[in-house]
Each structure stands twice: as C-alpha cells, then as structure tokens.
Amino acid sequence: MHWFLDPLNYDFMRLALTTGILVGVLCPIVGSFLIVQRMAMLGDVVAHAILPGLAIAHFLGINLLLGAFLFGMMSTFIIAWVQWQGRIKVDTAMALTFASFFALGVTLLTLFKSSLDLEDLLFGNILSITPDDIREIVTIGIIILVAIRCFYKELLFFTFDRQGAEAMGLPVQVLNLGLMAGITLTIIASMKAVGVILVVALMVGPAATAYLFVKELHWMMILGAGLGAIASLVGLYLSYYLNVPSGPAIALTVFGGFSLGWSWTVLQSRLKPRGADAEAS
Numbered sequence: 001m002h003w004f005l006d007p008l009n010y011d012f013m014r015l016a017l018t019t020g021i022l023v024g025v026l027c028p029i030v031g032s033f034l035i036v037q038r039m040a041m042l043g044d045v046v047a048h049a050i051l052p053g054l055a056i057a058h059f060l061g062i063n064l065l066l067g068a069f070l071f072g073m074m075s076t077f078i079i080a081w082v083q084w085q086g087r088i089k090v091d092t093a094m095a096l097t098f099a100s101f102f103a104l105g106v107t108l109l110t111l112f113k114s115s116l117d118l119e120d121l122l123f124g125n126i127l128s129i130t131p132d133d134i135r136e137i138v139t140i141g142i143i144i145l146v147a148i149r150c151f152y153k154e155l156l157f158f159t160f161d162r163q164g165a166e167a168m169g170l171p172v173q174v175l176n177l178g179l180m181a182g183i184t185l186t187i188i189a190s191m192k193a194v195g196v197i198l199v200v201a202l203m204v205g206p207a208a209t210a211y212l213f214v215k216e217l218h219w220m221m222i223l224g225a226g227l228g229a230i231a232s233l234v235g236l237y238l239s240y241y242l243n244v245p246s247g248p249a250i251a252l253t254v255f256g257g258f259s260l261g262w263s264w265t266v267l268q269s270r271l272k273p274r275g276a277d278a279e280a281s
Contacts, residue, residue, distance in 0.1 A: 012127050012129075013236070015129045016127050018134055019137060021232060021233065022141060023137065023189065023190040023194065023228075024225070024229035024231060025141075025228060026137075026140075026186055026189065026190070027186055027190055027202040027228055028221065028225050029145070029224065030144065030203060031203030031204050032207040032220045032224055033183075034203065035204065036160065036217060039090075040200075040204045040208075041091070041094050042094060044200045045075055045079065045101075046072045046076065046180075046184055046187055047187045047196040047197065048197075049071050049072050049074070049075030050067075050068035050187065050188065051071075051101065051102060051121065051196060052101060052104040053067035053068045054068050054116060054121065055108035055109045055114055058114050058116050059108075059112040059114065065188055068187075068188050069181075069184055069188060072188070075097050075101055076184070078097050121195060122195045123194075123197060123198060123247040124190075124194040124199075124246070125195075125246070126192070126194065126246045128192070129193065136189070137190075140189040143185070144182050144185060147178065151175070152218075154170055158172060186199075193247070194246075195247050198251040201251035201254045201255065202228060202232070205251075205254035206225070209223075212262060212265045227257055228254075231250060232250050234253045235254075236250065
C-alpha cells in the first residue's frame with residue numbers, strides 16, 4: 001500500500017486529491033444535463049468563452065471569477081440569440097462563438113501583457129491548489145447542488161421536453177438561464193484544476209460513461225459523479241508516478257474509462273442476440 005500512501009505525505013498532493021474528488025463529483029452532475037440535451041459542445045464553448053473575461057478582470061484588478069462568469073454567460077446569450085433567429089443552426093452558432101471568444105481571450109492576454117499563465121489557464125495546474133481555492137470550489141459546489149436538488153423536477157421536465165414544459169407554464173427561460181449559470185460556475189470552479197480545455201472531458205466523459213449503463217437522470221448523475229471522482233484520483237496518481245501533467249492525465253483517464261465502458265456495452269450487445277438465438281433453437 002506504500003504506492004497509495006506515499007503521495008499523501010505531501011501537502012500539495014493532499015490538496016490536489018481533495019480538489020480532484022470535488023471537481024470529479026461536481027462536473028459530471030452538471031454535465032449530465034448537457035449529455036441528455038445533446039449539447040455537450042456547449043460546455044466546450046463556455047469553457048473557452050471565459051478566457052477574455054479572465055484577461056479583462058485581471059487587467060482591471062477585479063475578481064477573476066466575476067469576469068469569467070460574465071463572459072461565460074454572454075457566450076450562452078449569443079448562442080441562444082443566433083439560434084432564435086432561426087436561420088443558423090445551434091452547432092454553427094456554437095462553433096463561431098467558440099472560435100471568436102477564444103481568439104479574443106488570447107488577443108487580450110497579449111495586448112494587456114497579462115501575467116496570467118496561459119498554459120495553466122488552458123490545461124490547469126491542480127498541484128498549485130490552495131486551501132482558499134478548495135473553499136471556493138466547495139462554496140460553488142454547494143450552491144449548484146442545492147439548486148439542482150430544489151428544482152430537480154422542473155429541470156428534469158425542461159431537459160427532456162422543453163416544449164411540454166413551456167406548455168405547462170414552467171419558466172423555461174429562467175430554467176435555461178439557471179442551467180447555463182450552473183455550467184459556467186462549474187467550469188470556473190474546475191478551471192484551476194484541469195484548465196478551460198480539459199474541464200470538458202471531466203464534465204462530459206464520466207456522464208457519458210454513466211449514460212451507457214443507466215438511463216434515469218438521477219442515477220446518471222450519481223454514477224457519473226463516482227466515475228469522475230475515481231478518474232480524478234487515478235489520473236493524479238498516474239501524474240505523480242509517471243511525472244506527466246496532471247490535467248491531461250485526468251482527461252486521458254476519463255477517456256480510458258469511457259472506452260472500457262463503451263467496449264463492454266458493445267460486447268454485451270453482440271453477445272445477447274447469440275444467446276437468444278441459442279435458447280430459441
């Protein structure tokens with residue numbers, strides 16, 4: 001067991017592992033809504049859209065989270081507005097917003113000669129997490145989880161039948177705004193751990209893996225949260241022993257878990273018909 005206990009001798013690893021569990025649980029819970037709505041790329045768009053907000057907030061000397069949140073929400077408004085016009089499909093709107101906001105962020109970081117580390121922003125640096133960062137993640141996580149718990153039935157109806165929810169008189173626009181805010185806050189909370197690029201892997205991967213085995217949204221969230229926490233821990237241990245970046249190690253672990261789950265379901269689907277034919281004969 002020394003291989004498991006050795007990393008725990010270091011404060012930075014204990015903080016990193018705690019953070020990995022927290023974001024590993026939070027990201028798939030929110031990501032489950034993206035999976036069932038077939039809007040997984042929206043998380044990628046928002047993750048890149050917060051970059052100019054970080055650059056402007058750092059230049060003005062204000063809270064980075066405020067700038068990131070404002071620009072993340074702005075990107076979702078732009079996508080919704082373009083889609084509402086009816087002539088442009090949502091995937092096109094997301095692609096244009098993704099590229100434009102990301103380019104603007106890199107440009108602003110260069111023009112402002114920002115001291116923000118672009119590599120850390122993109123790929124994260126979970127080993128530099130501080131106790132204050134953990135408290136921030138816990139606070140954001142509690143807000144999101146409490147909101148989901150309080151409005152779960154409404155979000156469930158809205159997620160699977162938006163038109164039906166609107167016909168029943170539910171505040172569809174408010175629900176959508178709240179969901180977008182939750183996605184943006186989740187990305188902000190996870191940004192320092194895995195970066196704005198790799199956070200999408202943690203939001204979508206475990207939730208997608210869970211979706212292979214369960215169909216109910218609440219079970220998808222629970223299983224996805226467990227898989228996300230495990231992937232974060234395994235990725236961090238691989239990062240520690242193989243001396244590779246922690247963010248990519250976690251993302252690759254997530255993909256490995258999804259690949260195993262997908263392979264298992266494919267194998268099961270191919271074996272079932274043969275068994276049925278054998279019983280029939």
